[in-house]
Amino acid sequence: MSTASLRQPTSSPSPAGRRPTLTRNQKPKWLVPVIAVAAVVVGAALAALVGFSTALWAVLAAVVFLVAAPVAVSAVEGRRKGADSLMTYLVYAAFVLAVIPLISVIWTVLANGVPGLNSNLLLTSMNGVTGATDNAAAAGDGPVLGGAYHAIVGTVSITFWATLMSVPIGLLTAIYLVEYSKGGWLGKSITFFVDVMTGIPSIVAGLFAAALFGLLLGPSARFGFVAAVALTVLMIPTVVKNTEEMLKIVPNELREAAYALGVRKWRTILKVVIPTAISGIASGVTLAIARVIGETAPLLVTAGFATAINWNSFSGWMTTLPTFIYYQILTPTSPTNPDPSQQRAWAAALILILIVMLLNLLARLVARAFAPKAAGR
Amino acid sequence: MSTTLTTQESSALAEDAAAGGRAGDSVFAGFSLGAGILILASLAAVALFLFLEALPTFQASAEEITGGAGFWSYIWPMVIGTVIAALIAIVIATPIGVLVALYISHYAPPRIAKPVGYVIDLLAAIPSVIYGAWGTTVLAAALVPFYAWLTANLGFIPLFSGPASQTGKTMLTVGIVLAIMILPIITAMSREIFIQTPKLHEEAALALGATRWEMIRMTVLPFARPGIISSVMLALGRALGETMAVALVLSGGPLTASLVQSGNQTIAAEIALNFPEAYGLRLSELIAAGLILFLITLVVNMIARAIIARYKEFSGAN
Known part of the structure; x- marks a missing residue:
């Protein structure tokens, strides 16, 4: 991406000593900054007329600037330069607009989550924590009891089963697509339907697992493994797509060299192709885990809701971090004093975000650590 | 599946008898193909099981449905x-x-x-x-x-x-x-x-x-x-x-x-x-x-x- 080569020569400030004819029809350097300052002032005045607030001020100032600056530029440099500057400012404005919610989300989670982050949250479950306990805590008669330990246990075990099922299936499918189906109709239709599967709404995946186990075991079959099946449906396409991309970039020369030495195809795949691509595959799997670990909707319909610790994925209801957050916010433990529940929810949200970020970071580190060069091949 | 692969894997390349290698090839190809077909089957299963479980709703009379x-x-x-x-x-x-x-x-x-x-x-x-x-x-x-x-x-x-x-x-x-x-x-x-x-x-x-x-x-x-x-x-x-x-x-x-x-x-x-x-x-x-x-x-x-x-x-x- 050579942005430098795209920058137009005319927009760079002319060096001192140039003949003035070359800078004719160019906006003076002070023009845009002056318009920016004026826009802030005018924005403040307009905001004061309507009823002052910081957000309104910022919006009005931005609008005034986005109108005034291109008009001024086109008056000096012509209509084409005016349109160019309008788009430039719009692009910057869009970027700022897109970053604001991200900062707001992160700030909200940090500000609300950090106070609730304590050993209670990490090491105790909600077993025995009732509205009365929360009322007492809100009245100042004791600490906020109860935590998310059972939810962390649920998240870990359900994600474990989902990974255990989806990684082999996803890996083998990607191997079939890249190494075996040489553009055959089966390969093409698998690729197409894997793409379509990427778009399955997560709640539909949950309903599928619920319907499947409902037919097999009766309508109220809800336990951790059902949720793991739902997450597997969501995880497989990600694993297949990532692995496929990685296997595709393994140079054909490596395979041909192996074949030339008389190595069988399956050994070539296991000993040459996969080790070369392992960094990308591992980071792809990590990203897939990061994606499903935050899923909420499929768990609502498959795993039920528990307040006690349950390590067994094959019987009994389970709670995961996302469903814990959801229920703590939507139906506080004590309806009259939702604050303790809110505190637990935000602290759990902070833990969840930290896990997801760590997994993303881990994916990058894994990609770097297992890079083919370092493997000595 | 993994046990077959690992035992065959451990045998040295030179000892890779023609028959065993061929078996490995077809087993591996079969597993890959099976995984691919499993994905197609699971997408079909999503539609099928949703339809089967939804069937009672389509057969029920109008008054029984929420909203009546x-x-x-x-x-x-x-x-x-x-x-x-x-x-x-x-x-x-x-x-x-x-x-x-x-x-x-x-x-x-x-x-x-x-x-x-x-x-x-x-x-x-x-x-x-x-x-x-x-x-x-x-x-x-x-x-x-x-x-x-x-x-x-x-x-x-x-x-x-x-x-x-x-x-x-x-x-x-x-x-x-x-x-x-x-x-x-x-x-x-x-x-x-x-x-x-x-x-x-x-x-x-x-x-x-x-x-x-x-x-x-x-x-x-x-x-x-x-x-x-x-x-x-x-x-x-x-x-x-x-x-x-x-x-x-x-x-x-x-x-x-x-x-x-x-x-x-x-x-x-x-x-x-x-x-x-x-x-x-x-x-x-x-x-x-x-x-x-x-x-x-x-x-x-x-x-x-x-x-x-x-x-x-x-x-x-x-």
Whole structure:
């Protein structure tokens, strides 16, 4: 991406000593900054007329600037330069607009989550924590009891089963697509339907697992493994797509060299192709885990809701971090004093975000650590 | 499966007897093929099991269905609500997403573009329940004065007719939260395609004296148009199926035209809110609703994929 080569020569400030004819029809350097300052002032005045607030001020100032600056530029440099500057400012404005919610989300989670982050949250479950306990805590008669330990246990075990099922299936499918189906109709239709599967709404995946186990075991079959099946449906396409991309970039020369030495195809795949691509595959799997670990909707319909610790994925209801957050916010433990529940929810949200970020970071580190060069091949 | 492979793996290459090797080949090929077919089968199973569990609803008489007027009049308002929420999100997110992608690919200095791209990817990784929690506690409250202003000044448009919700938990808030959630999808995909624009086209345009925007309009956008369309379709698919943000943010109700009052409901949120307590026919009703949602998103995604596939054939990039 050579942005430098795209920058137009005319927009760079002319060096001192140039003949003035070359800078004719160019906006003076002070023009845009002056318009920016004026826009802030005018924005403040307009905001004061309507009823002052910081957000309104910022919006009005931005609008005034986005109108005034291109008009001024086109008056000096012509209509084409005016349109160019309008788009430039719009692009910057869009970027700022897109970053604001991200900062707001992160700030909200940090500000609300950090106070609730304590050993209670990490090491105790909600077993025995009732509205009365929360009322007492809100009245100042004791600490906020109860935590998310059972939810962390649920998240870990359900994600474990989902990974255990989806990684082999996803890996083998990607191997079939890249190494075996040489553009055959089966390969093409698998690729197409894997793409379509990427778009399955997560709640539909949950309903599928619920319907499947409902037919097999009766309508109220809800336990951790059902949720793991739902997450597997969501995880497989990600694993297949990532692995496929990685296997595709393994140079054909490596395979041909192996074949030339008389190595069988399956050994070539296991000993040459996969080790070369392992960094990308591992980071792809990590990203897939990061994606499903935050899923909420499929768990609502498959795993039920528990307040006690349950390590067994094959019987009994389970709670995961996302469903814990959801229920703590939507139906506080004590309806009259939702604050303790809110505190637990935000602290759990902070833990969840930290896990997801760590997994993303881990994916990058894994990609770097297992890079083919370092493997000595 | 793994045991067969590891024992065969451990034998040295030279001792790889022809028969054993051949067996390994066919076993490995068989497993790969099996996994691929399993994926096709599981997608078929999703449709099949949803249909089987939904069957009682389609056979039930109209009075037994929630609302008492049959399944279609039960599901219809929610289909509309789902489409409205997704459309608001698309209308907001498409221009911003494409402009941010342009910022990363053509405007920002490379030193800034890379971290910004990473941050956008992180935005996509934040779980939806956290966006929902943020939307219901922070955004909804912040939008209340804006909605009051909208009803006061634009109330004559049915979309903004008052009285505005006092909590801000309305369809428009849902649309904005969804827009924030799908923005990274549009940005990430558009950026990938913007970067692939042939450098020679761009430089030719600049050499002919085009300004940066003219260069983008003449070379980058025509090249990337199919990619932008398909990224928007994929984002639409995501917005249609999004559950948690809607379930947490919207205070739902019957279908209303106004976007700034509480009311309306989406299919996904209806399922999430009612499934845990449902049994019998109600359970089947909700699964039928899920089947409808599955079909809608399936169509949207297939159109998007078809555009991408068509685009790949004609693209100059490969």
